[in-house]
Amino acid sequence: MKHTRWTTVVCALLLTFSLPALAGGRRQADDQSLQVRLGAFFVEGESDFWDDNASVFTLEPSDFDDMMLGLTYSHSFNRFFELDLNTDFFDRTVVSEYNDFVDGLGFPILHDSSLELVPVTVGVRFLPFGRAQAGKRKPVLFIGAGGGVNFWHYEEIGDFIDFADPNSPIVFGVFSERGEAFVGYATAGLELPVSRGFNVGFEARWFDSDDDLSGDFAGLGEIDLSGFSASVSANWRF
Numbered sequence: 001m002k003h004t005r006w007t008t009v010v011c012a013l014l015l016t017f018s019l020p021a022l023a024g025g026r027r028q029a030d031d032q033s034l035q036v037r038l039g040a041f042f043v044e045g046e047s048d049f050w051d052d053n054a055s056v057f058t059l060e061p062s063d064f065d066d067m068m069l070g071l072t073y074s075h076s077f078n079r080f081f082e083l084d085l086n087t088d089f090f091d092r093t094v095v096s097e098y099n100d101f102v103d104g105l106g107f108p109i110l111h112d113s114s115l116e117l118v119p120v121t122v123g124v125r126f127l128p129f130g131r132a133q134a135g136k137r138k139p140v141l142f143i144g145a146g147g148g149v150n151f152w153h154y155e156e157i158g159d160f161i162d163f164a165d166p167n168s169p170i171v172f173g174v175f176s177e178r179g180e181a182f183v184g185y186a187t188a189g190l191e192l193p194v195s196r197g198f199n200v201g202f203e204a205r206w207f208d209s210d211d212d213l214s215g216d217f218a219g220l221g222e223i224d225l226s227g228f229s230a231s232v233s234a235n236w237r238f
Contacts, residue, residue, distance in 0.1 A: 031075065031076040032073070032074065032075050032076070032237070032238055033072075033073075033074045033199075033235050033236060033237040033238070034071075034072070034073055034074075034235070034236050034238075035070075035071070035072040035073075035074065035201065035233050035234070035235045035236075036069075036070070036071060036233060036234050037068075037069070037070035037071070037072065037088075037201075037203060037231040037232070037233040038067070038068075038069055038070075038231055038232060038233070039067070039068055039070075039203075039229055039230050039231025039232060040065065040066065040067060040068060040229065040230055040231075041065065041066060041067070041068035041090050041117075041227050041228070041229045042062070042065045042227050042228045042229070043061045043062065043064040043065060043115070043226075043227045044061065044224055044226040044227050044228070045060075045061020045062075045064070045224055046061075046224050046226070047210065047221060047222045047223060047224035048220070048221040048222070049213060049217070049220050049221050049222065049223045049224070050223075050224060052220065053113075055099070056098065056099060057096040057097065057098060057099060057111075057113075058096045058097050058098075058099060059094060059096035059113060061224075063094045063096070064092045064094060064115050065092075066090065066091075066092040067090075068088055068089065068090045068229050068231065069088065069089045069090075070086060070087070070088040070089070070205075070229075070231060070233075071086070071087050071088075072084050072085065072086045072233075073085045074125070076131070079127065079130035079131045079133075080126065080127050080128075080130045081124060081125070081126060081127070082124070082125040082127070082142075082144075083122070083123075083124060083125075084121075084122070084123045084124070084125050084144060084146065085121075085122055086119070086120070086121045086122070086123065086146070086148075086185075087118065087119070087120050087121075088117070088118065088119050088121075088229070089117075089118055090115070090116065090117040090118075091114070091115075091116045091117075092114070092115055093112050093113070093114040094112070094113050094114075095110055095111075095112055095113075096110070096111065096113060097109055097110050097111075098161065101161060103159075103170055109159045109160070109161065109170060110158055110159060111156055111157060111158025111159055111160060111173075112155075112156070112157050112158050113154075113155070113156050114153070114154070114155045114156075114157075115152075115153075115154055116152060116153040116154075117150060117151075117152050117225060118150070118151040118152075119148060119149070119150040119151075119183045119185070119207060119209070120148050120149050120150075120151070121146050121147060121148030121149075121183060121185055122146050122147070122148055123144050123145055123146020123147070123185065123187070124144055124145065124146060125142050125143070125144035125187070126142065126143055126144060127140055127141065127142045128141055128142075128143070129141055132193075137193035137196075138193065139190060139191065139192050139193070140190070140191040140193075140199070141189075141190055142187075142188070142189055142190075142191070143186075143187065143188045144186070144187045144188075145184070145185065145186045145187070146184070146185055147182065147183060147184045147185070148182075148183055149180050149181070149182065149183065150180065150181045150182070150183035150207070150209045150211075150225055151178075151179075151180055152178065152179055152180075152181060152209075152211065152223075152225055153176070153177070153178045153179075154176070154177055154217075154223060155174070155175065155176040155177075156173070156174075156175045156176075157173070157174045157175070157176075158172070158173070159171070159172055159173075160172075160173045175216040175217065176215075176216060177213060177214065177215045177216055177217055179211045180211075181209050181210060181211035181225060182209065183207055183208065183209035183225070184207075184208045184209070185205055185206060185207050185208070186205070186206045187203060187204065187205045187206075188203070188204055189201055189202055189203030189204060189233075190202050190203075191233075191235060197236060197237045197238060198234070198235065198236055198237070199234075199235040199237065200232070200233070200234065200235070201232070201233035201234075201235050202231075202232055202233070203230070203231050203232075203233055204228070204229070204230050204231075205228070205229045205231075206226075206227075206228050206229075207225070207226055207227055207228075207229070208226050209224075209225040209226055210222045210223065210224045210225055210226065211223055211225065
């Protein structure tokens with residue numbers, strides 16, 4: 001894949017910066033956390049592939065906007081910097097029809113379009129005001145960035161028009177492709193302490209990712225996999 005080299009470079013750099021914090025010194029209380037995020041993902045869809053789909057079918061990138069689940073393991077370098085290991089999950093299926101064609105009985109010609117995304121990323125989070133000293137609690141503001149691999153799957157299944165066969169123009173078809181693309185992300189958010197080892201968080205993330213289409217979708221250019229997520233999180237610190 002065209003972004004494989006950049007994926008390797010980004011992950012290697014982030015892991016290199018994190019090693020001193022992971023290996024050096026004795027572990028302090030509350031310097032690790034597990035975060036579960038639940039929110040919405042809004043697909044950007046700015047590429048010729050999405051534009052072509054919208055011109056033929058009743059299908060817009062915004063139709064794929066749906067829930068997203070995220071998991072993060074975090075390890076503190078110190079009060080101001082943290083290493084994040086992230087996995088996010090997104091899966092959405094949309095029913096659409098041709099804009100300008102119906103079948104012989106006047107019914108719409110339908111198919112399902114499915115988009116699955118699983119970005120696996122490594123990043124660094126900066127806390128401008130730091131976390132509270134041991135035994136104390138305060139809100140935590142953070143910003144961060146990182147990169148990794150976006151495992152994606154796009155599929156169209158249902159009825160399609162075969163314009164090359166006037167005798168049997170409507171056929172059932174399955175068109176599918178999987179890929180791995182580089183993904184970069186930026187994040188910002190706020191954690192609010194609830195108890196000694198538990199915070200509630202609010203977070204926004206921007207994912208930047210695209211890949212070249214091949215196989216069943218060869219010749220259709222790039223598929224834009226970028227988008228914005230907004231989520232609420234539960235954070236357990238230990």
